[in-house]
Amino acid sequence: MRRPVFPLSTAPLPGVCLPLRIFERRYLDMVRRQLRAGDGFVVATIRDGKEVGPGASVWPLAVEVSIVDWDQLPDGLLGITIQGRAITRLHEPALEPDGLMTAECQTLASATAGDQPLAEHSWDGLRVVLNQLVQHPSVQSLALADVATEAELGWQLLQLLPLSEPERQDAMALTPNARLQWLAETLDRLTHQ
Missing domain, CATH: 1.10.4060 (LON domain-like fold)
Incomplete structure (x- = not known):
């Protein structure tokens, strides 16, 4: 299944929660879509590049996450809390026109x-x-x-x-x-x- 990928310096492993501040348009749109669909996304650890700006290269093992909470922060940004669900292997990562990375994702049974x-x-x-x-x-x-x-x-x-x-x-x-x-x-x- 092709899923949106959010590159971060650290991914929350299964069962671990992580608060995020969302401010880039591509991720605001992604969060809005995923909340509407009642679905999560994938967080991948950055191998080369930065969290902000053009697409970073990421490690092949990533974490499927759920959005467990969201709120408007005092500074006007969107705050979400994500929780790791499962380990997934990324295949065929690609950038969408808006710069959002997507990849085919295969959940690893060995993780649990x-x-x-x-x-x-x-x-x-x-x-x-x-x-x-x-x-x-x-x-x-x-x-x-x-x-x-x-x-x-x-x-x-x-x-x-x-x-x-x-x-x-x-x-x-x-x-x-x-x-x-x-x-x-x-x-x-x-x-x-």
Whole structure:
């Protein structure tokens, strides 16, 4: 399915909310269309270029998002809150005449395949790291939900940890359990350097 693509420096992973200020005409029109249709769009992380201005190149794995709230901001701009739903692979990105990027999107089943509830003492080390991260004031503004599954734990850590985008792209394609294993190994490697 061909969907509108919103390039950003950071994409909200599944279950994570992100507030946005919309001011470019192409995105105002896109949000209006998507709200009317009751549909979301895709957020892709910028590989090269900028958020504002002509089309940026983006990474191939992106996030399908829903618009969960919108409002007119005090400065007159449109404010929306989006929430990540699913990981998608972009194919054949193209620019529309108004500069809006669109792409054929294929939802990756691996992103949630085999998701399991978190057992009482499973992944304790990763839970401790997440609990420390959510204490930071800038993270508290994200209003992250409590984690109950392996996928939720992995998405929140992947969103918050200072990883390179190539690392994040690799981890986005993994199953929830494999993603947690990768995160545990990555954190172990980083703390023992």
